[in-house]
Amino acid sequence: MVTAEENKMLTQVGPGTPGGELLRRYWYPIAAAAELDENPVKSIRLLGEDLVLYRDRSGTLGLIDSLCAHRRAHLVLGVPEESGLRCPYHGWRFNENGQCLEQPAEKDRGHPYCEKVKLKAYPVRVACGAVFAYLGPLPAPELPMWDLMTEENVLHEIAYATLPCNWFQSMENAVDQDHLDWLHVAFSDYVLERQGRPDLRKRFWRPGEHKGDGDRARLKEMLYERNNLGILRRAVYGDRTKDDVDWRIGIQVVFPNFARAVNDLQIRVPVDDAHFTYFLIRAHWLKPGDVAKQDKVPYFHIPVPIEDPNRMGEIKWKDLDAHATQDMAAWIAQGAISDRTKELLCESDKGVRLLREMFLEQVQVVASGKDPLNVFRDPGEAKSISVPHVEDEDNWGYQQTQLRSRARTANKWSPVLTELIRKYFDEQEASEILKDPVH
Structure with missing residues (x-):
């Protein structure tokens, strides 16, 4: 018989849980690549984490935290730029590594601090028409091609x-x-x-x-x-x-x-x-x-x-x-x-x-x-x-x-x-x- 504690291990997938830490060692398909042709930004929830998948105008894919570091606006409304994704609220721009690249209002006032701002970001790969993500410790393992x-x-x-x-x-x-x-x-x-x-x-x-x-x-x-x-x-x-x-x-x-x-x-x-x-x-x-x-x-x-x-x-x-x-x-x-x-x-x-x-x-x-x-x-x-x-x-x-x-x-x-x-x-x-x- 499975105990209540074992059942938690089998079912809990969030960060810090025993099962969640095991599951973070693997790559997961999170979208069809063709979906991003129709809408280049997609809300993703994976292993209990809320993220945003996007493709910028140069074709680079990113998987980053769903909320902007500034005023916590949801980045599913973000605007893909030539490089990165721009928050719709105040224009902060982030690249695929989660690094803030631009803070328009702070730049105009002479006080940008982009280098100090970085969102959570995870590796993504495209294979066989699917976008795969890895949420585990680095270095990431190879994406297995079955x-x-x-x-x-x-x-x-x-x-x-x-x-x-x-x-x-x-x-x-x-x-x-x-x-x-x-x-x-x-x-x-x-x-x-x-x-x-x-x-x-x-x-x-x-x-x-x-x-x-x-x-x-x-x-x-x-x-x-x-x-x-x-x-x-x-x-x-x-x-x-x-x-x-x-x-x-x-x-x-x-x-x-x-x-x-x-x-x-x-x-x-x-x-x-x-x-x-x-x-x-x-x-x-x-x-x-x-x-x-x-x-x-x-x-x-x-x-x-x-x-x-x-x-x-x-x-x-x-x-x-x-x-x-x-x-x-x-x-x-x-x-x-x-x-x-x-x-x-x-x-x-x-x-x-x-x-x-x-x-x-x-x-x-x-x-x-x-x-x-x-x-x-x-x-x-x-x-x-x-x-x-x-x-x-x-x-x-x-x-x-x-x-x-x-x-x-x-x-x-x-x-x-x-x-x-x-x-x-x-x-x-x-x-x-x-x-x-x-x-």
């Missing part, structure tokens, strides 16, 4: 949603194989009933198989094992064997905060104790022989099916026919911060136990002054890191399943997937797929 981020001849996209619950509730879902049969099959069928579409048959989550075929698709054996990246999930379904990819390759959960799921890196970004951003970096494979052309990585928002865990009666059933939103509903339904001291864990919860043990263990690693798991200091090691997944043996085969099954992950709202459906299917079949998101 395989889906470096995949060639794919179309990338970004998707995200900010949810009203703690990040660890979502992360535990990544080591819970048994929820697939219930949340994404049985509950999904109930959603269709609520939507007035009970005649639609729910496809199973592997190509060519359907739930409802008796014992053939049931989970028969499960194993969670630690490896150099985090936790590997292995499974045997129905009449399959351990020679099948579900066991032989499995699904990799990467400590501390993401999993490779089909063509997504599903990253949990802690906002504060009671909120997190579910951030997807997606790679859509093309038909062999096709060449990807992409000027910029597009992004879209995933709808949040429950806005407030204190008002569970206000559920957006129309959005619950997709795996991403079904997961979100289950995480939010546990409350803003789950009270794990009252839960009843079972034999099927081995993965959850293992994840908690690893997190508490790595808290102690950081407390001892060492780098935790998956902090990379070697640029060569960080430039392309493999996260094995069952799709690797037939990327195009799985991509075709993605095209036809829009309920998987967040496909229902994907502009790139819509484009590919129209590209690879004739007009009639494309129309049928697009009008039926659980096809």
Whole structure:
């Protein structure tokens, strides 16, 4: 059983908390780079800190304290200059290092003291269409480039949603194989009933198989094992064997905060104790022989099916026919911060136990002054890191399943997937797929 003190370690993300100090050793995606084309200044809350992300007119990115050092005006109203961001209230200007560059009124009166004023600032990097931030001690580790981020001849996209619950509730879902049969099959069928579409048959989550075929698709054996990246999930379904990819390759959960799921890196970004951003970096494979052309990585928002865990009666059933939103509903339904001291864990919860043990263990690693798991200091090691997944043996085969099954992950709202459906299917079949998101 988790104690109240352990639960705090698992859920508190702010500065000075044990879990927060661990989490500050990692880079986090905080925005789609394309967002800054539409609005060059964005308010950011990350690990309990309020910040402003901006891009100045020379293209330099900065992530600085949200409030001006002068009269505490919010810098989300700031004006990007050729160099830095200018406060709208009295014109103080700050660069990407937080250094004050200009104090107009003080300069006019002969009393500038810019060199003495510096806002909190953090490093940012752009990779695969996402802006990443690091809030930990310097020197910053290398930004790890996971395989889906470096995949060639794919179309990338970004998707995200900010949810009203703690990040660890979502992360535990990544080591819970048994929820697939219930949340994404049985509950999904109930959603269709609520939507007035009970005649639609729910496809199973592997190509060519359907739930409802008796014992053939049931989970028969499960194993969670630690490896150099985090936790590997292995499974045997129905009449399959351990020679099948579900066991032989499995699904990799990467400590501390993401999993490779089909063509997504599903990253949990802690906002504060009671909120997190579910951030997807997606790679859509093309038909062999096709060449990807992409000027910029597009992004879209995933709808949040429950806005407030204190008002569970206000559920957006129309959005619950997709795996991403079904997961979100289950995480939010546990409350803003789950009270794990009252839960009843079972034999099927081995993965959850293992994840908690690893997190508490790595808290102690950081407390001892060492780098935790998956902090990379070697640029060569960080430039392309493999996260094995069952799709690797037939990327195009799985991509075709993605095209036809829009309920998987967040496909229902994907502009790139819509484009590919129209590209690879004739007009009639494309129309049928697009009008039926659980096809």
